[in-house]
Amino acid sequence: MTNPSHRSPFATQKVFLETAFEQRFQGILRHAWHNRSWHVIAALPGSGKSLGILDLVLRSGARKEATGTTLLPVMAIRSPKNTTREQALGVALCAAFGNVPSMDWQVRRTWLVKAMASAQVECIIIDDAQDLTLPHLAFLKELTDNLAALPYQRRVSLCLVAATIGDLVPFKETFAGPEMLWRQFRRRMDAERPYCVILGHTEEEIRHILTTFEGIYRDQFPDLRLRRWIKPIFTWLTHPTLDPDATGRVTMDALTRFVTAALRRAYDQEATDVNETILEATAELMILRRDEVVAIDEVLEEEPAPAQEEE
Amino acid sequence: MDAVHIADPAWETTFPHRVAPRPEEWLAGIFLRCDEVNGWDSGTTMKTLVRTLHLDKTARSMSLVLPPASMDLRPLAGWLAVSEQSLLATTYHAELSRLYETPHPHAQLFSAGMGSPFCPACVAEERMLRRSFLLPHVRCCPRHHLRLQGVCVCSKSLSPPKTGFSVLDTLAKVSYEAGVIQRLFSPGKRPFTCHACGLDWARFPRVEADPKLLVREQAILAWYDFFFSKGTLHALNQALQIVRRTLEQRQSKSIKLLNGRLSRVTFSTAEKTSLGRLVEVLVSLQLSPDMIEAEEPAVVWRSMNRQVFYCPMPACPHMRPNSIACEARRNEQ
Numbered sequence: 001m002t003n004p005s006h007r008s009p010f011a012t013q014k015v016f017l018e019t020a021f022e023q024r025f026q027g028i029l030r031h032a033w034h035n036r037s038w039h040v041i042a043a044l045p046g047s048g049k050s051l052g053i054l055d056l057v058l059r060s061g062a063r064k065e066a067t068g069t070t071l072l073p074v075m076a077i078r079s080p081k082n083t084t085r086e087q088a089l090g091v092a093l094c095a096a097f098g099n100v101p102s103m104d105w106q107v108r109r110t111w112l113v114k115a116m117a118s119a120q121v122e123c124i125i126i127d128d129a130q131d132l133t134l135p136h137l138a139f140l141k142e143l144t145d146n147l148a149a150l151p152y153q154r155r156v157s158l159c160l161v162a163a164t165i166g167d168l169v170p171f172k173e174t175f176a177g178p179e180m181l182w183r184q185f186r187r188r189m190d191a192e193r194p195y196c197v198i199l200g201h202t203e204e205e206i207r208h209i210l211t212t213f214e215g216i217y218r219d220q221f222p223d224l225r226l227r228r229w230i231k232p233i234f235t236w237l238t239h240p241t242l243d244p245d246a247t248g249r250v251t252m253d254a255l256t257r258f259v260t261a262a263l264r265r266a267y268d269q270e271a272t273d274v275n276e277t278i279l280e281a282t283a284e285l286m287i288l289r290r291d292e293v294v295a296i297d298e299v300l301e302e303e304p305a306p307a308q309e310e311e
Numbered sequence: 312m313d314a315v316h317i318a319d320p321a322w323e324t325t326f327p328h329r330v331a332p333r334p335e336e337w338l339a340g341i342f343l344r345c346d347e348v349n350g351w352d353s354g355t356t357m358k359t360l361v362r363t364l365h366l367d368k369t370a371r372s373m374s375l376v377l378p379p380a381s382m383d384l385r386p387l388a389g390w391l392a393v394s395e396q397s398l399l400a401t402t403y404h405a406e407l408s409r410l411y412e413t414p415h416p417h418a419q420l421f422s423a424g425m426g427s428p429f430c431p432a433c434v435a436e437e438r439m440l441r442r443s444f445l446l447p448h449v450r451c452c453p454r455h456h457l458r459l460q461g462v463c464v465c466s467k468s469l470s471p472p473k474t475g476f477s478v479l480d481t482l483a484k485v486s487y488e489a490g491v492i493q494r495l496f497s498p499g500k501r502p503f504t505c506h507a508c509g510l511d512w513a514r515f516p517r518v519e520a521d522p523k524l525l526v527r528e529q530a531i532l533a534w535y536d537f538f539f540s541k542g543t544l545h546a547l548n549q550a551l552q553i554v555r556r557t558l559e560q561r562q563s564k565s566i567k568l569l570n571g572r573l574s575r576v577t578f579s580t581a582e583k584t585s586l587g588r589l590v591e592v593l594v595s596l597q598l599s600p601d602m603i604e605a606e607e608p609a610v611v612w613r614s615m616n617r618q619v620f621y622c623p624m625p626a627c628p629h630m631r632p633n634s635i636a637c638e639a640r641r642n643e644q
Contacts, residue, residue, distance in 0.1 A: 064328065066313070067331070068329065070329070098322055098324065
């Protein structure tokens with residue numbers, strides 16, 4: 001036990017964990033990148049898709065040299081929201097390069113092809129792809145066709161990363177349509193794995209993640225042993241409230257929030273490890289009282305900024 | 312110069328492709344190289360800066376040799392992730408500020424020539440516009456020994472429009488034969504090309520410079536080099552004194568200038584003397600910077616009874632009319 005008066009507030013550690021899900025997810029992204037293949041990749045909301053994309057982009061070797069050379073092998077954007085216009089997607093793709101002066105849309109769409117070719121774009125990843133509309137998809141096809149044609153002759157991979165519900169994969173039915181555009185899209189999709197659903201974590205995989213959490217929070221919880229509670233944690237996190245599609249898998253978001261909430265509770269009690277009571281109370285809060293309305297009648301204490309871990 | 316990696320927040324604020332100033336490069340060359348490497352029309356970078364700074368049209372047309380005080384280069388430095396100092400070094404702002412001892416030297420002090428002279432070989436090799444090509448009376452590239460170009464002869468192959476009025480037709484013919492004066496920035500055109508015919512500046516004629524001209528330009532560049540590297544207002548004053556002394560010795564008030572014309576030499580104060588004009592006179596008189604460096608600065612002395620001192624400068628700006636004494640204003644300043 002430590003003296004509470006000398007104890008700093010609980011600090012959430014925000015780090016990227018290369019979990020089993022991330023290995024599976026980044027694995028298919030890398031496969032697409034290296035083979036220039038097209039895929040629709042789906043996973044449950046909160047699986048860690050966006051973080052996985054960010055991590056891949058950060059490690060892709062993208063850089064702007066002062067000599068005029070710019071490399072952007074993996075170009076990742078988020079699908080434009082609340083607009084069906086192709087310009088919105090074009091602007092989002094341009095923004096991936098940094099600061100681009102305003103220009104007429106017709107000039108911009110031509111410029112974008114040149115810029116992607118000169119930056120040696122090899123893979124386009126669109127996050128939240130379930131929000132893409134017909135004009136967006138048509139523009140993507142036009143863009144990739146122009147890159148594949150003379151003078152650039154660059155084949156690029158396309159990964160439409162979407163949130164899914166259950167076994168439903170976005171675009172599967174759309175691309176099966178008889179219209180020419182969808183036929184062309186279908187033809188470009190990867191032959192072996194055109195539609196992928198990346199599954200969440202198994203109990204064994206959760207064990208590895210809990211081991212990592214123990215290390216990350218060792219400074220604040222010297223006696224932390226989360227692995228002891230693997231069975232109940234897995235059972236709680238696969239409860240129908242948190243796993244409505246009965247996948248029997250755990251998302252990273254649910255696990256992280258559970259662990260963080262339990263640790264914060266333990267920290268407030270000046271404990272150096274979690275116990276059954278704390279875990280049960282946390283599970284009850286996340287499962288049974290998930291949608292409970294809480295009346296706020298006090299000023300909440302601010303949490304310190306999350307510690308950044310250097311790699 | 313370090314690369315900007317995608318993890319760096321500067322990725323979002325920098326242009327898609329970056330260029331960094333090179334030694335002796337002119338600011339306009341940076342703008343054009345930035346346009347070219349990013350695949351933009353000529354003048355896009357300049358237009359973006361002007362729009363960002365909300366500059367009016369007057370400022371927009373100001374010389375890029377000596378940008379006006381309103382032209383803040385910090386946004387451009389941010390877009391390219393280079394230091395502001397490195398961009399300022401592509402102008403003559405720092406050199407002229409020191410020379411004239413003023414933070415904002417006026418463009419007229421420089422009297423740069425019109426147009427945008429360039430060396431086709433420099434453009435071909437590294438898309439380089441040298442700032443020294445903007446110096447008054449510089450006509451050759453000291454590196455390639457070529458005449459600088461700034462006019463495209465593409466209009467010579469075209470027939471000027473006929474108006475039916477002989478005077479106007481003659482003027483149009485003369486204008487067509489004179490060629491197309493190259494513009495630095497031409498919206499809708501590729502950078503480093505003739506706005507009329509699209510010919511790349513690298514493919515402009517390469518005309519060997521006359522050896523005599525090269526020798527003369529060495530003398531011109533030596534003077535500029537002296538003023539830009541060691542120059543102060545004191546050095547300018549000394550140069551003016553040497554000019555006056557030389558003219559007195561030669562018992563002449565006129566000299567044959569670099570363009571061959573005979574001209575009467577008159578200078579006002581050093582602060583108001585155009586550097587281009589002064590260098591022209593110094594070279595015309597075949598004077599060299601060694602003559603200034605060899606001279607010791609004059610010592611100011613003052614009377615014990617009166618707060619006046621005798622100024623060694625024949626045209627001291629603080630001198631009273633019809634008096635050999637001047638107030639000690641210079642010391643007070």
